[in-house]
Amino acid sequence: MTSGYLFFSGGACALLLLAATKVSVHHRQLAAGRWLILVLLGVICYLLLPTLPPFSGLGGLLLHLPIILVPAAFWLFTHLLCREEEPFPPWGWLPIGLSIVFSLAANHAPIPLGNKTEAAFFNLSQFTRLGLIGLGMFTLLGQFHSDLVEERRRLRAILLIAVGTYMLIVIGAESLFAYRPVPDGVPTLHALLASLLSLAACLWLLALSPSAIGESLSQPLAEVPLIEEVLPPPPLPSLDEPQQAQLLKLQEHMENGGYRYTGLTIRELADQLGTREHLLRTLINRHLGYRNFNEYLNHFRIDEASARLADPGQAHLPVLSIALDIGYRSLSPFNAAFKRRHNQTPTEYRRDKLPA
Known part of the structure; x- marks a missing residue:
């Protein structure tokens, strides 16, 4: 050698x-x-x-x-x-x-x-x-x-x-x-x-x-020392006035159904809000606590899906139709995200909420 x-x-x-x-x-x-x-x-x-x-x-x-x-x-x-x-x-x-x-x-x-x-x-x-x-x-x-x-x-x-x-x-x-x-x-x-x-x-x-x-x-929750459970969460970084306005605009946009766009990316969302992509990333990550944009979208999408699956007036709608309405391209990612939230498939969840 x-x-x-x-x-x-x-x-x-x-x-x-x-x-x-x-x-x-x-x-x-x-x-x-x-x-x-x-x-x-x-x-x-x-x-x-x-x-x-x-x-x-x-x-x-x-x-x-x-x-x-x-x-x-x-x-x-x-x-x-x-x-x-x-x-x-x-x-x-x-x-x-x-x-x-x-x-x-x-x-x-x-x-x-x-x-x-x-x-x-x-x-x-x-x-x-x-x-x-x-x-x-x-x-x-x-x-x-x-x-x-x-x-x-x-x-x-x-x-x-x-x-x-x-x-x-x-x-x-x-x-x-x-x-x-x-x-x-x-x-x-x-x-x-x-x-x-x-x-x-x-x-x-x-x-x-x-x-x-x-x-x-x-760090998984199971690996966090128990003493940390009684401690308050660390304070979020303070927002200046433009950031507060941007956060309010983001929240209003999502509450009005902005998450329903199929295949929505963070770049597209930034364009819709008239802001820069990296600023929006920082806002969602550091001030709202999300580490992944799809996780952020799933928060709104699964909330809406849960309400619609439990609604007797929408019991006739197929699960796929609901998934497509709220922004998913297919049933598979919707089922996976829904099960992570509820530990049930959408069909099982509907059956529990709307017993025959």
């Missing part, structure tokens, strides 16, 4: 360890924080692996396991970061399980495998790992414009551009050079790239935006 690789990979590992320590100190109680720590530790192991003597048996498995889990941990972290109101999809554990099984079979099979079988498992593991990273990047992209937390929007963009792209390049290079010699300079270039990304991440987390992760991750 060249001295250039040792120098740059060592620097990257030190920086990543510093970032992992910060996340561990402040966010290890959150599931998202723990998945992020696993991602960082997996990258550290990946960079250290070429510098260490070959390990076999349990030692090799323990060293490879964090690396194997990186794509799955990346997707799980992005889901908790971006879809905090939605449970992780049960089907997601299937590709995660397949990725782990294929990777273990390719590198740590308990019985000797032929070259063709080993190559097949390797290719399958690379395919599933790429798929998991792609799902993580898709999650970062999904509902990006609906995110009202400015720090989280920046974090999503950084993860999408830097981390996701880096992982795709690494796995693509692994597949490309799996059966051919690695050109001179490629390992050093890889270590240099990892070092620069790690330096940028540490500068951002520790100096430029030290509260970014804390503001991006919402």
Whole structure:
């Protein structure tokens, strides 16, 4: 291993360890924080692996396991970061399980495998790992414009551009050079790239935006210390006169049915109110307490739907008609939002409110 690789990979590992320590100190109680720590530790192991003597048996498995889990941990972290109101999809554990099984079979099979079988498992593991990273990047992209937390929007963009792209390049290079010699300079270039990304991440987390992760991750109520339940909520930032006027205008617009526009975006709402998008984001997030624009719209839409489903005079209307009237494109997102509010489907709710 060249001295250039040792120098740059060592620097990257030190920086990543510093970032992992910060996340561990402040966010290890959150599931998202723990998945992020696993991602960082997996990258550290990946960079250290070429510098260490070959390990076999349990030692090799323990060293490879964090690396194997990186794509799955990346997707799980992005889901908790971006879809905090939605449970992780049960089907997601299937590709995660397949990725782990294929990777273990390719590198740590308990019985000797032929070259063709080993190559097949390797290719399958690379395919599933790429798929998991792609799902993580898709999650970062999904509902990006609906995110009202400015720090989280920046974090999503950084993860999408830097981390996701880096992982795709690494796995693509692994597949490309799996059966051919690695050109001179490629390992050093890889270590240099990892070092620069790690330096940028540490500068951002520790100096430029030290509260970014804390503001991006919402803490579940079950994990809030009980003593905090008796404390009053922190006071909201005071509004100046233009902001108060804008808030009043927003409330009047929504009470008059502004939320019923199908596919309404925050940019369109800002245009309707004659204000700037970033000012409206701040108003809804910091002064009304919503972290996602769709969550804000659902507050009004589900209120109206609940009233109409409980109205005997509208008992003849199909649930789909109500969903479309209040701004949903289809029944599926309406059902999901309604069930999050009432722990019942719209049909079950109507049946309880309007017994035969």
